[in-house]
Amino acid sequence: MVMQGRPSRRTSAFGRALLTIAIILVELALANAACAQDSSAPQRVLMLYGHDPNSPGVVAFTNELHATVRAESPTRVVFYDELLDLERFPENAEREELVDYLLEKYRGFSFDAILVDGTRALKFATERMIARFPNVPIVYGLTFEPVIDFSALPSNVTGRRHLLPFAATLELARALQPDAERVVLVGGSSPNDALMLASAVRDVTPLVGRMQLVVWQDWTHASLLQDLRGLAPHTITILSSFNRDKVGHQFSSGDLIASVTRVASAPIYGIARNWVGDGIVGGVTMDFGDDGMRTGRLLLQVLDRASHGLPLPPPEIARPVQVVDARALERWGLSESKLPPGTGVLFRTPTPWDNYKEYILFAIALLLLQSGLIAGLLIHRARRRRAEVELVRSQDSLRATYERVRDLGSRLLKAQEIERSRIARDLHDDIGQQVALLGMDLAMVRGASDPAEINRLAVQAHNRNMEIARSLRDLSHSLHPARLRLFGLVSTLEALCRELSHSGIAIAFKHDNVPSKIPDDVTLCIFRVVQEALQNAIKYSSATEVKVHLAGTPNGLNLSVVDDGVGFDVEATGSHGLGLVSMKERLEAIGGSLEIRSSAGCGTRLEATVPADVLQRGANRESEGVSA
């Protein structure tokens, strides 16, 4: 067992050694790779702060600078920060020992560029360091203090500078406060504050015009706040830099803004972008954050060009940002509409629309949908009600029609009975009597022996037969106008009018352009209508004159029957007179129409119309029952 165990342990130790070597090799490779990725030589930038690196404007500058360099540099850039603290110790700018210190501190260490913050730091760098750090390009940013002649900088210096925007800020303030009577410039007591304030006074003086220009410099923090509380209305207050008050208290301008604006009784304007939001109305401002980003890019260009021995990019002038705070505008009742075009408005209080746009849209959509549904339901209900009303009406109409038809039916039956009894009476009283007499004549012929008597009786019988024939013909004619078929409508109407004129009433018939071919049903219908109208006129109207006019027109056939009689109430009689109803029914059955106009004492005018298309169809159709 022991013998077997030994080689096994040896094998295991060998394996572990191999694994360890492999791990070491891999780690070395990874380390090499990491070094390669670091490009082994980071670029070094000596950063000289002239300002307080913790003041808000410098923080904004530095943050943007570092972010831009980190994001956009192909190589690693390492910053070595040195605080000159020139605000508090302006004399540092003159101290050669400081340069000695830096050289000593960074002995054996080379920089690829020196980045300076602020004009004073730039002045220090150009005056003291160029000779001691030869061939190191200098880039400046966040420079706005008027302490150096930028046109006289050496060729290995480039950067970005701001022009102090006091004049433009006053113009913006005047646009917002056109009725301003006073301009107050507020600046601190440090040498730099004094320089800035002097620039401000120089810049705004030409623009003040009739306004009073007041400069506040000799204040303590407490007195400044007191003075600001008592600012007269119609005052424009512009803040310059204030790093120190008259009793030597140090500030960072950016830190003081909020407390100053909070107590002010008139609008306050400023020249730094990072002050906007702390209570100032706004201004034409220096944007140090943007400056940091652009200075970062410029630095990268400088590093790149310097490493290739190329000349540095030219200096740049930062563009000011015209911007206001919507909350401050509202506080001072300043109208946004007075802002010059291109002014940015920040901190606009979001409206409910901005905050709840999606919800509002959703609610509106929901409301619309609901309204649509309600409207749909209402329309549906209205339609249903209309349909119900229509149904009730049509039921009423149907009932009325049913009543009318039933009434008509009963009256027709009655009329039929009357007509039948008339025919029966005619047949019995007239024709029957004559047939009986004819029978007697014939019987007498059979019994007679005298030829003369026989002849007389035969002639008598023959004449009686002629009478019977005439009576039958009259009866037949009264039942149906066979003449219609033989003579046509016009001729038959002429005969009818002539025939009825005997009743002590003058009936005139006139016709124009009546077509020669008229369907038999139309012919019969018109005849019956005229017949009925004339009979009515004779029976009821007491008319002395009736005019019947039948005319063919392009629209069809027009019939008018006009009498000068007593007239009648059409509405009252319309549905009750069997004659009127039958005329109407007859016309409607063939597609025509009837109109009767009459009133008591004004005669009656009946107008019937048969459309042209009715006359066209079946013009030759054989009418049943129209025969002699």
Add this chain to the structure above:
Amino acid sequence: MSTSAASDPPRVLLVDDNDEILALSRSVLASTCLVVGTAKDGPSALEAAEALRPDVIVLDISLRNMTGFDVAARLRDSGSTAAMVFFSLYAEEDIVARARAVGAIGYVVKPRLVVDLMHAVAEAHMGRAFVSPL
């Protein structure tokens, strides 16, 4: 087919929708005329007239499909030279006038058929008018 001479008995076509009237007319005319055919409606009357070329056509006014006036007008249009005599129950003057207007030369009212028809046909054949007393 040629029109027979005036001395020959006239060749007659009888048109009426009533068989008894046709039979009576035939017997009334038998002694003086040659009844060459009868017809009971308008279309057959027109056919018979075309085929038989009678001298005289005796025609009822009231036929089933066409009126006697229609038949007369069609005969005239087709160039028939036959003399036409209407016989009818109608005894009105305007109907007689209408009959004459469509070319009839004779008019007999049916109750006087036995008395007047033979005479009316003879007169028509001679080109003379005859109208029953109305």
